[in-house]
Amino acid sequence: MPPDNTTRRAVVTRPQHPDIAPAETPEGLTIVLRPDECLWDGSFATNAWLQECPKPLTKQVWGNALSLSPSDAQRLGLTTGDVVRIEANGRSVTGPVAVEAGYAPGVIGLTLGYGRRLPGKIGTAIGINAYEIRSSHSPWIVDDIRLVKLDEHQDILNTQNYVQLAGETRDLYPVLTLAELSRDGSIEHAAQTSASLYSPWPYESYAWGMVIDTAACIGCNACVLACQAENNVPVVGPEEIAQGRDMHWLRIDICDQGTPERPKPGFQPVPCMHCEQAPCEPVCPVAASVHDSEGLNVQVYNRCVGTRFCEANCPYKVRRFNFFAYADGQEYANLDAESIKAQRNPEVTVRTRGVMEKCTYCIQRINRGRRSAEEEGRAINADEIETACQAACPTQAITFGNLNDEASSVRMAKQDPRHYTLLGNLGTRPRTTYLADVKNPNPVFDGDAS
Amino acid sequence: MKHPWLAAQHIDGDSLTAEITDPILRHSPGRLWWIALGFSFFLLLVTAAAISWLFINGIGSWGVNTTVVWGYAIASYVWWIAIGSGGTLISSILVLTRQEWRRSINRFAGSMTLFAISIAGIFPILHLGRPAYFYWLAHIPTPCRFGHNGAAPSYGIFGRFSVICCSRSYSFMSAFFQTSPLCVIGPREEWDESFMALSR
Numbered sequence: 001m002p003p004d005n006t007t008r009r010a011v012v013t014r015p016q017h018p019d020i021a022p023a024e025t026p027e028g029l030t031i032v033l034r035p036d037e038c039l040w041d042g043s044f045a046t047n048a049w050l051q052e053c054p055k056p057l058t059k060q061v062w063g064n065a066l067s068l069s070p071s072d073a074q075r076l077g078l079t080t081g082d083v084v085r086i087e088a089n090g091r092s093v094t095g096p097v098a099v100e101a102g103y104a105p106g107v108i109g110l111t112l113g114y115g116r117r118l119p120g121k122i123g124t125a126i127g128i129n130a131y132e133i134r135s136s137h138s139p140w141i142v143d144d145i146r147l148v149k150l151d152e153h154q155d156i157l158n159t160q161n162y163v164q165l166a167g168e169t170r171d172l173y174p175v176l177t178l179a180e181l182s183r184d185g186s187i188e189h190a191a192q193t194s195a196s197l198y199s200p201w202p203y204e205s206y207a208w209g210m211v212i213d214t215a216a217c218i219g220c221n222a223c224v225l226a227c228q229a230e231n232n233v234p235v236v237g238p239e240e241i242a243q244g245r246d247m248h249w250l251r252i253d254i255c256d257q258g259t260p261e262r263p264k265p266g267f268q269p270v271p272c273m274h275c276e277q278a279p280c281e282p283v284c285p286v287a288a289s290v291h292d293s294e295g296l297n298v299q300v301y302n303r304c305v306g307t308r309f310c311e312a313n314c315p316y317k318v319r320r321f322n323f324f325a326y327a328d329g330q331e332y333a334n335l336d337a338e339s340i341k342a343q344r345n346p347e348v349t350v351r352t353r354g355v356m357e358k359c360t361y362c363i364q365r366i367n368r369g370r371r372s373a374e375e376e377g378r379a380i381n382a383d384e385i386e387t388a389c390q391a392a393c394p395t396q397a398i399t400f401g402n403l404n405d406e407a408s409s410v411r412m413a414k415q416d417p418r419h420y421t422l423l424g425n426l427g428t429r430p431r432t433t434y435l436a437d438v439k440n441p442n443p444v445f446d447g448d449a450s
Numbered sequence: 451m452k453h454p455w456l457a458a459q460h461i462d463g464d465s466l467t468a469e470i471t472d473p474i475l476r477h478s479p480g481r482l483w484w485i486a487l488g489f490s491f492f493l494l495l496v497t498a499a500a501i502s503w504l505f506i507n508g509i510g511s512w513g514v515n516t517t518v519v520w521g522y523a524i525a526s527y528v529w530w531i532a533i534g535s536g537g538t539l540i541s542s543i544l545v546l547t548r549q550e551w552r553r554s555i556n557r558f559a560g561s562m563t564l565f566a567i568s569i570a571g572i573f574p575i576l577h578l579g580r581p582a583y584f585y586w587l588a589h590i591p592t593p594c595r596f597g598h599n600g601a602a603p604s605y606g607i608f609g610r611f612s613v614i615c616c617s618r619s620y621s622f623m624s625a626f627f628q629t630s631p632l633c634v635i636g637p638r639e640e641w642d643e644s645f646m647a648l649s650r
Contacts (some may be wrong), residue, residue, distance in 0.1 A: 244515030286586045305586050306509060306579015308519040317517060321579065323510030330508065353508050354579025 029072070031086065031108045031142040033130050036064060037221075039113030042131075045123030048235040048332070049228055052246070056219040057254065057265060058100060059158040061246075062238035063127035065098035067109035070260045073099040076147065083152035088133055088145040095128035096154040101256070101263040108145070121333040126238070157241045160253060173214065173255030173266045174420055178440040181417065196427060198277055206294045206380065207403040208361055210387070211413035212269050213435040216397035217252070219267035224250050226392030227271075230362060232344045232351075233320075237332030240323070247320045249359040250389055266437050269398070271389065272297065272318045272359035273422065273430030280310035280319065288356070295403075295431055296361055306354035315426055318358055325353035361400070362387040382408040403431075501576065509579045523577030530570035534613065537563030541620070560621035567614050 035041055038050040045051070052061050066084065073079065078097050085094045086108070093110075103109060112134075114127025133142055227233060227250045236247050250271040258264030274297045280289045281297065288303035289310045299310075299319075311319040324330040327350045331340075344350060347364040351357050362385075369385045382405045390398040401408035413419070418435040461469075479487075504511050514521040537559040544552035575584040 240510070243510075243513065244517060245510070246516065285589075303586075304579070305581075305583045307577075307587075308514075308579070311516065312519045320516065321519070323514075323579075324508045352580075354581075356579070 028144045029068075029106055029108055029147055031066075031088070031110055031133065031145055033110055033112060033134055033140050033142070036111035036113040039111075039123075042113035042116055042119075042123075045113055045116045045126075046119045048122045049225055051122060051126065052235045052237075052241065053221050053225060054159045054246075054248075054252070056221060056252070056267070058098060059160040059254065060098070060156055061159060061241055062157050064111045064114045064130075065096050065156055066128065067098050067100045067103055069103035069105050069107070070099055070101065071105050072103075072108075073097070076149070078149065081153050081155055083150045083154050085148045085150055086133065086145050087148065088142045089135060091133045091135070093128050093130065093133045094150070096156055098156050101258070101260040108147075155242060157238055159241065159246045159248070159251065169255050169257050171425075172253075172422065173257070173268055174436040175257065175264075175266065176418060176436050176438050178438060181438060196277060196429075201276060201291060201295065203293070203295055203404060205404070208274070208295050208366065208385075208431065209401065209403040209410050209414070210271070210274075210361065210390075210432040211399045211410050211416075211419070211435060212432065213395075213397040213399070213413075213418075214266060214268055214437045215418070215435060216395040217267040217269060218395055219252050219254075220394060221252065222392040222394060223269055223389035223398065224248055224252060226388040227359070230345055230348070230365075230388035231360070232327060232348045234322075234326035235332055236324075236326050240326075240332070243323075245321070245323050247322075247326060247357075249318070249320060249357070251318075268422075268434070269389070270316060270318060270422070271432055272361075273316050273428065273432045274359075274361060276429035276431065277427060279313040279315060279426075279428060283309040283313050285309070294366075296363060298360065298363065299356055299358055301349055301351055301355050301357070304355045306356065308356065310356060315423055315428065316430075320357050322351050322353050322355050322357065328352050501572075504576060505581060509577070509581075512577065520577065523573045527570050527573035527577075530566045530573070531610075534563045534566035534570060534617070537561075537566065538613075538617065557621070560617060563617040564614070564621055567610065567617060571610055571614070 037055045038053045039045050039047075054061050058065075058067070065080075066086065068076075068078070078084065078099070080099045081096050083094060083096050085092055097108075100109075110128060110130045110133075112130045114123075115125065115129025115132070116123050118124065133145075135142070228248065231249060233247050233249055236245055240246075250269060253268045253270055254265050255268055256263050256265045274295060276295070278289070278291065278297045281291055284290075284304075285307060286303050286305055288300045288305075290298055290300065292298050306321070308321055311317075311321055326332070330353065345364070347368070365387060366380075366385050369380050373380045373384070380402065383401050385400060385402075387398070387400045390396075390400050399410045399413045401410035403411055403414070405411065413435065414433065416435050418438065419433060420436055421430050421433045424430075512521055512523060540559040541552070541556050541563075544555060574587075575581050578584055
């Protein structure tokens with residue numbers, strides 16, 4: 001039959017969803033092996049920072065898991081934490097399963113790099129050794145596996161429970177479409193300008209502030225580790241993580257507005273907000289949590305007696321408490337090396353047991369900039385100070401600077417129509433604010449439009 | 451017609467003292483009492499061991515975490531404060547309703563208040579990250595501090611002191627007339643010896 005030219009032209013000019021029938025669900029299960037987000041092929045298994053670095057989507061730390069889709073989990077009668085044995089070609093691995101949104105049915109995901117036998121105190125016998133099921137014939141995909149459910153349960157350690165906050169995610173993590181952005185501009189936030197009985201703090205010299213662009217954030221954790229390295233943030237180990245006591249000053253929250261079948265996660269880095277009306281400040285009986293003359297909400301370690309009132313009062317839950325001497329005498333597995341002590345940043349205090357700590361906006365970097373500015377007899381330049389998280393961010397999602405300086409990038413970022421404050425309705429007036437995520441969905445594609 | 455107080459039968463000092471002190475001094479505690487005391491002492495030792503472990507091992511011994519920062523210690527504090535308040539409430543209700551038989555209950559309720567408040571007092575200290583510096587909560591000027599936060603609710607440290615002082619005074623006033631004869635007569639020689647030893 002000769003081709004119909006008119007029809008063909010219509011197809012070319014109007015993009016449509018390619019008419020491909022969905023692939024049939026295979027009967028058996030298939031394991032897909034991939035390098036780990038933190039340990040890669042296992043060569044970083046001895047690095048405690050990377051072991052405790054939350055994986056971008058699952059937030060799992062200190063281990064890996066057999067990831068599978070919610071539908072498979074339902075079919076096989078599995079829930080997160082159930083231990084299974086997987087057999088294929090005479091080989092087998094045993095480990096807990098993790099039900100993860102967005103996984104294709106019939107596929108089990110497993111990352112390499114865990115379960116090493118002799119890496120030292122840090123990485124030994126943690127997680128599932130994926131190499132045990134890997135063969136040279138098929139290094140990345142293992143077909144026709146047999147899954148045996150064992151009568152065991154093993155908790156998956158993670159730093160954020162992947163839950164959907166019904167109706168709240170949209171406030172915590174607004175997503176604009178390009179059309180909405182070009183139409184009117186700003187996000188509705190009536191609460192941002194809520195009245196306060198307190199008089200505003202005066203800032204005569206500098207007023208530090210931060211803006212984080214959630215559209216640019218790719219959730220790579222570079223900021224988390226940069227902060228850990230810069231600020232002598234200790235590793236706490238799997239037992240303490242299981243207790244819910246992670247110490248990262250900066251965390252990346254996952255905000256999902258999708259469905260279990262089609263998740264739409266967004267990344268939101270959350271450091272200390274350095275609130276203008278900080279709920280942590282008035283409750284400290286020993287004045288360890290105070291507001292400084294440049295807008296920073298500072299924590300005075302040697303005043304702190306550890307009442308944890310500030311942490312209880314912080315709506316952002318960014319304060320971290322030394323329940324043990326994580327950095328100073330009760331380290332997890334001695335962090336495998338005495339040499340860790342020589343690696344510390346000498347400009348940052350190592351916190352003792354029983355003391356609260358949190359993001360300082362890298363106050364040591366601010367002071368370093370101040371010293372060099374004073375030596376040269378000038379003010380600190382507009383974008384001279386760079387926080388550790390900002391310096392490490394590969395997509396430049398973090399902007400930091402002096403809000404009193406009209407030329408600073410952070411001030412310009414605060415004028416952005418996508419600008420919003422996290423939990424702004426609480427009246428805390430955070431200095432760390434956000435730029436909303438932007439999507440440009442194609443309405444023709446099924447499910448792409450939000 | 452005389453006032454009932456004046457019309458009352460005259461009791462001489464010796465028999466009055468005997469009536470007050472006999473139940474305590476003549477009635478020796480039974481075997482069950484010693485067993486109960488021993489068990490209580492054992493529990494005290496367990497508490498001492500637990501507190502020692504808490505101080506040595508650290509505040510992480512409590513099961514609290516970043517999200518739930520206060521747990522057993524603060525719950526116990528509130529619990530025992532309430533028990534103490536209950537003691538005061540019992541006394542006050544009996545006074546307000548003019549119950550003539552209240553005196554024996556008062557003593558018991560007053561003691562309950564005192565001990566409960568004392569127990570409550572240790573929990574905020576035990577829950578601190580650095581319990582060695584608990585006295586900083588009392589807004590005492592310390593070498594490494596420039597001041598204190600007057601706006602902060604300081605765990606009701608002043609409130610607790612007030613309760614302890616008032617309850618102590620109340621119990622003391624009522625117990626005074628019973629305990630003073632005990633001090634004066636000292637019917638057992640070995641008690642005399644030990645009290646004298648303490649007073650030296």
